[in-house]
């Protein structure tokens with residue numbers, strides 16, 4: 001009911017256009033998704049364009065799933081389905 005100052009841009013939420021910041025772990029909320037190192041379609045959602053694993057703050061995963069995910073990504077790298085780093089700079 002009570003509307004806080006909507007015209008004010010300095011609201012509580014700084015409108016980060018990064019990702020939809022779901023606080024729920026995607027794997028916990030959706031049991032259909034399985035963390036699999038062969039499932040690069042899923043894994044790709046959790047790496048940056050350069051192939052780095054996204055931090056938990058951004059993905060919103062829980063600790064155990066984030067661990068599992070990181071492991072899967074590393075495994076995927078091993079069998080070369082995913083790049084270590086997309087760019088060869090540095």
Ligand SMILES: [Zn+2]
Pocket residue numbers: 025026027028029061062063064065066
């Ligand atoms: Zn989880």
